[in-house]
Amino acid sequence: MDPQLQALAAQQGNVILRPQLIEAGFTDDEIMRLRRSGVLTAIRRGAYVETPVWEALDDVGRHRSMTSAVVRQLKVPAVPSHVSAAVMLGLPTWGVDLSVVHVTRADLHAARLEAGVMHHAAALPGEDLCVVDGMTLTAPARTAVDIARDVPFEQGVVTADAALARFGNDHDRLLRTLDRMRTWRGARAAGRVVAFADGAAESVGESRARVQFERIGLPRPRLQVVIPGPDGQIFRPDFLFEEERTLGEFDGRSKYERSLGPDDDPASVVWREKQREDQLRQMGYELARLVWRDLGRDVSVRDRFQAAFGRARRRRAVRAA
Structure with a gap:
C-alpha cells in the first residue's frame, strides 16, 4: 500500500477508510482487487487493515482497530465505552467478550445492537471522559464501573483493580462515579466490584x-x-x-x-x-x-x-x- 496511506493507517489504529482510499486516487475496483489479492482485509464495511498487520494482531489489537474504525465511521456523536474504552486505555479485559464494539451516546433513549456495535444510551458528563491518542472515550473510573455493571464479578474486578493501579489509585473517584449511576442497570453488581477493588493488585x-x-x-x-x-x-x-x-x-x-x-x-x-x-x-x-x-x-x-x-x-x- 502507498507509504502515505500506511502512515495514516498507523495513526488510526491500523485502519484506513474507503473515503480516504478514494481521495488518494483508488477506485472501488482497485480496492476490490487489493482485497482479493490479500493486500487488504475488510474488518467492517468501508474499513480496511493491511492483511499482514491484521493477521499479526491478537484479539485485543483487533478490537482496538475495530473500535477505531467504528468511531471514525459513525455519523452521530459517540464515544468508546465499556470494554472498548478499556482496550483503548490499555486496561485488561480478561474473560470479556471482544466481538462487539461498545459506544455510549447521550442522544439515545434505549440501547441497541447494530452492525456489530452496541450503542449504549447514557449521560456523558465531562468528568467521565478523557482523550487518548486524539480520541474521546470514557475515563478509567467510568469505564471500570460500566464494565462492572455488565460482566461477572471476577472479570469486573480484574478491570477495576487495573484502573486503580494505573490511573492514580483514586478509589473515591470510583465511588463518586458509581454514585452518579446508582439507579442504572447493574449498579448493585458494580457496587460489589467497587467495594472490593484494590489498586495494589499488580496483575x-x-x-x-x-x-x-x-x-x-x-x-x-x-x-x-x-x-x-x-x-x-x-x-x-x-x-x-x-x-x-x-x-x-x-x-x-x-x-x-x-x-x-x-x-x-x-x-x-x-x-x-x-x-x-x-x-x-x-x-x-x-x-x-x-x-x-x-x-x-x-x-x-x-x-x-x-x-x-x-x-x-x-x-x-x-x-x-
Whole structure:
C-alpha cells in the first residue's frame, strides 16, 4: 500500500477508510482487487487493515482497530465505552467478550445492537471522559464501573483493580462515579466490584487470586505489604494473611522472567527464591504459592493455604512453649 496511506493507517489504529482510499486516487475496483489479492482485509464495511498487520494482531489489537474504525465511521456523536474504552486505555479485559464494539451516546433513549456495535444510551458528563491518542472515550473510573455493571464479578474486578493501579489509585473517584449511576442497570453488581477493588493488585493473576480467596472463604489478605528483614532486606509479597502469619505469591510467568538478570540463568533465580523463602520462614512466616492453572482449582488452593496457616500456628505454638 502507498507509504502515505500506511502512515495514516498507523495513526488510526491500523485502519484506513474507503473515503480516504478514494481521495488518494483508488477506485472501488482497485480496492476490490487489493482485497482479493490479500493486500487488504475488510474488518467492517468501508474499513480496511493491511492483511499482514491484521493477521499479526491478537484479539485485543483487533478490537482496538475495530473500535477505531467504528468511531471514525459513525455519523452521530459517540464515544468508546465499556470494554472498548478499556482496550483503548490499555486496561485488561480478561474473560470479556471482544466481538462487539461498545459506544455510549447521550442522544439515545434505549440501547441497541447494530452492525456489530452496541450503542449504549447514557449521560456523558465531562468528568467521565478523557482523550487518548486524539480520541474521546470514557475515563478509567467510568469505564471500570460500566464494565462492572455488565460482566461477572471476577472479570469486573480484574478491570477495576487495573484502573486503580494505573490511573492514580483514586478509589473515591470510583465511588463518586458509581454514585452518579446508582439507579442504572447493574449498579448493585458494580457496587460489589467497587467495594472490593484494590489498586495494589499488580496483575490479572493477582486480581483473580483475590477473587478466588474470597470465593473459597479465606481471610482477605493485604497486598504488596513491605516487610523489613533482620539484616536490612526488604520483602514485598503479593499477599499477606496477617493474623495467619502466611504469605501468598502468585507466580505468573512474566514475574518469573522479570526476575532474570542479564547474566542469570533460571537455576540462579530458583536458588535466590529458595533463600528468600528460608529467610521468611526464619522470621516466622509460612508461604503458599499459586500459578495460573490454580485459579480454577478452588479445593486445592484452599487446602494449600489452610495447610500453610496450620504450619504457622504450630510454629508459633512451639516458639511460645
